[in-house]
């Protein structure tokens with residue numbers, strides 16, 4: 222077939238040898254050339270994808286298996302195997318336990334789209350019986366996700382969101398070691414079946430005189446800070462509309478931090494029903510963060526500050542923003 226009679230996929234005017242021209246921007250000439258990219262595959266999308274339908278409606282993970290070489294790919298992104306002269310693949314149902322292909326990075330500062338989900342890991346999970354890895358979000362049920370909890374080869378269980386929309390975020394995974402054997406074995410385990418409050422608090426040693434002195438100084442500084450908040454418009458905005466009762470435990474003593482729509486209140490002691498708990502050996506870890514001399518996030522990552530609920534990382538963000546605003550107000 223001659224090029225003239227061949228049916229062209231790329232229009233003639235977009236061919237690399239055709240569309241070159243000089244473009245002048247701010248008196249400077251630039252050579253602009255056409256370039257072409259080809260993708261030769263078909264794929265199903267959205268409501269017609271068997272993989273996403275199975276996630277949403279059946280709480281199942283699908284893969285595809287080559288009928289010739291037997292390679293199992295998850296997700297099932299090929300209907301024909303490129304290694305076997307395009308032999309057809311067949312859809313297979315996968316289990317929902319696997320191992321991490323490598324140590325996943327953890328996101329603490331996400332863009333606004335994922336702000337409510339931090340911190341989360343994002344890694345590649347090789348399901349049992351699969352030959353390729355699935356990209357998936359990673360959480361821990363034991364407080365905040367910090368480095369060291371999930372590594373290469375860590376056994377993970379896939380968990381399904383209670384509300385599913387046929388998207389990859391309908392699933393995430395948690396370390397199998399955090400679950401009971403029954404939960405690990407259960408197909409289609411739901412998010413609501415996990416015990417998110419099961420985090421084990423780090424133990425604090427018996428207080429020394431030094432610990433107690435530090436605690437008293439910390440309590441005094443936090444109380445002064447709460448007082449300053451009353452006139453700090455900008456800092457008040459950072460915790461506006463937010464209500465949290467936080468139990469803070471340190472070796473030298475306990476205190477309750479209350480965030481109440483712009484107001485900050487501090488008192489010594491305990492509360493029965495905190496929204497979450499912060500534990501640090503040295504109370505200055507918290508005080509430094511609140512006074513903008515240190516970072517609460519960094520303290521959490523380095524395990525100097527322990528937080529009982531992953532989702533309350535949002536509150537930590539607000540407190541850090543508040544601390545910065547308050548420090549700037551004082552400077553002015």
Ligand SMILES: [Zn+2]
Nearest residue numbers: 287290302305
């Ligand atoms: Zn094959």
